Amino acid sequence: MTDEFQSWGRYPRVGDQHVVRARDRHALPPFDAGRPNLAYGNGRSYGDVCLNEGGTLIAMRGLNRFIAFDEEAGELVCEAGVLLADILDLVGPRGWFLPAAPGTKFVTVGGVIANDVHGKNHHRVGTFGANVLAFSLSRSDGSHLHCSQTENPELFAATIGGLGLTGVITQARLKLRPVKSGYFEGEQIKFRTLDEFFALAEESEDPYEYTAAWIDCLAEGETLGRGLFMRANHAETGGFEAPRSLPLAMPATPPLSLVNRLSLGVFNTLYYERQRTAVVVRRWHYNPYLFPLDTIADWNRVYGPKGFVQYQCVVPMADARDASHALLTEISRSGQGSPLVVFKTFGDVVSPGMLSFPMKGATLALDFPMAGGKTLSLLDRLDRIVAEAGGRLYPAKDARMTGDMFEKGYPAFGQFVKHVDPAFGSSFGRRVLRGQR
């Protein structure tokens, strides 16, 4: 079993995967007729959407060429294995930026379309897919289809957020946004309660393009809901180059998770108390602001050999405060969790994908070191709170939700399955989409 084709959470770990490598976008390796096929981007999904136990993975990183860049219009055409990091290096110094980016830049264009990822500016621009103009899709019937809002629109909508199950995206045309600098300017504000968080989120929506909060997942009683709220806009001045910093890496996997109740309690208290004033005005380069975890290579090893699961849910705004309170109460009682918590509100920009995750509401994302049954039963309890509030879980982060939870959360599921390529499948699909190979 190699580490090369696992997922970021290192849970579940799969062994029986045949791997072929895509190198030419006009001539992909032949699809496997006997086993389900699945494209693999850069494995930055946490759970099993990028895994294919018993099947064939088509490794996409070899499709890493830029095809065209219209500097006037801010449109880029590139192959699907290009990393967002490489796009930023190319377009940033020319005054352009990605309209939406997740919390790591080491992800491929195909991977972020297939999960229809979101960033801290979701309330303003929607998902990554909302800014994709077109892409090419290869299917097992031999077709190579151009998909956009006007050409093959159903397949366009099924593939954005389609979890790799509709075929292989070989190239994409992306809309960029203009910027004057690679820096962000904004504020970091302490909040003590969930009510304060929601008030900050509401007042920040218009003046700030980027908003997200860290929350102390072990806080309970009067301190439950405390955290730090970050809001920012692209700066008007400053270059694009990142200031020099030392490369950091997690050198090896420790025999046990370094994140436990004790270390978490100490870290969270210090992190919250470290900010002495209510508001701190800050200026960040885009790397530490948008991609803070990318500064430590292989940080996922910190959770030890059993790996970890990330749990990301969204609950509609009407119940967001009460559901978030219930989720945080359950988590702090369990003593499980990690310092890596993101809490934010999504806006109502409609996602183009049939299975896109965001909806208007509040989203909570946090890591849990995998501790077997005790972790899984906590997550089942969280599921019940989310389902009751009419929310859903994010497949890109998931390794264990039930088919029932998925179908209830994604009402367009029935429409989506009509577009699944019969020669494709994934570990996630077989677990969650009934009747899939």
Ligand SMILES: Cc1cc2nc3c(=O)[nH]c(=O)nc-3n(C[C@H](O)[C@H](O)[C@H](O)COP(=O)(O)OP(=O)(O)OC[C@H]3O[C@@H](n4cnc5c(N)ncnc54)[C@H](O)[C@@H]3O)c2cc1C
């Ligand atoms: C530190 C960190 C922070 C993150 N922050 C966020 C965040 O803020 N917001 C967010 O939304 N996500 C976030 N993520 C999740 C990550 O952005 C997504 O899982 C992303 O899709 C991973 O891209 P990848 O290239 O690694 O694809 P993989 O993980 O390899 O694959 C993801 C899916 O895409 C499919 N796929 C890959 N390439 C293709 C292709 N060419 N054609 C068709 N299907 C394809 C795969 O089959 C799979 O279903 C984060 C992940 C990490 C590790």
